[in-house]
Amino acid sequence: MQVTAEMVRHAMRRWTTGVAVVTARLDEQIHGMTVNSFTSISLEPPLVAVTLAAGTRTQSLVEQTGIFGITILSEGQADISDRFAGRTPAGEDRFAGLETFELESGVPLLRAGLVSLDCRVVHHYATETATLYIARVTAIQHTSEESPLVYHNRLYHKLGG
Numbered sequence: 001m002q003v004t005a006e007m008v009r010h011a012m013r014r015w016t017t018g019v020a021v022v023t024a025r026l027d028e029q030i031h032g033m034t035v036n037s038f039t040s041i042s043l044e045p046p047l048v049a050v051t052l053a054a055g056t057r058t059q060s061l062v063e064q065t066g067i068f069g070i071t072i073l074s075e076g077q078a079d080i081s082d083r084f085a086g087r088t089p090a091g092e093d094r095f096a097g098l099e100t101f102e103l104e105s106g107v108p109l110l111r112a113g114l115v116s117l118d119c120r121v122v123h124h125y126a127t128e129t130a131t132l133y134i135a136r137v138t139a140i141q142h143t144s145e146e147s148p149l150v151y152h153n154r155l156y157h158k159l160g161g
Helices: 004-014 056-066 078-084
Strands: 020-026 029-035 036-040 047-053 067-072 114-126 129-144 150-152 155-157
Touching: 020 047, 020 078, 020 129, 029 047, 029 056, 029 078, 047 056, 047 067, 056 067, 056 129, 056 155
Parallel strands: none
Antiparallel strands: 020 029, 020 067, 036 047, 047 129, 067 114, 114 129, 150 155
């Protein structure tokens, strides 16, 4: 039996993840996208991994600059997740009305998130449809102690009772 994209998609709906927004900047051009393909790889050195779909504006900026930001979202931020997942009208500024800040790299990070990380790419692995980026975390800022936004079976959830 050949494994299809739909089979993998269906299987991965059973994997519960947090939700984060990856942001990137090249000069005055900024963009961001929602991801759940984000994970910590190592504490020493501080390495994380994220996979970005090939040909997206965010992936293009990361590819050109070698830097990106990660903002981990809180349980009340499903609207921000949807916005950065492209569930808003095409051409709309995803950052409109959101407070941002910068750490070392100058990449915009979302003030309303739980924690934000500045990251510098150290390795990347391209596939036909996406690129896996492994990056060193160069700066971290905690902004909230709320619970995280959780994603499972194509729906947002809250932790605990």
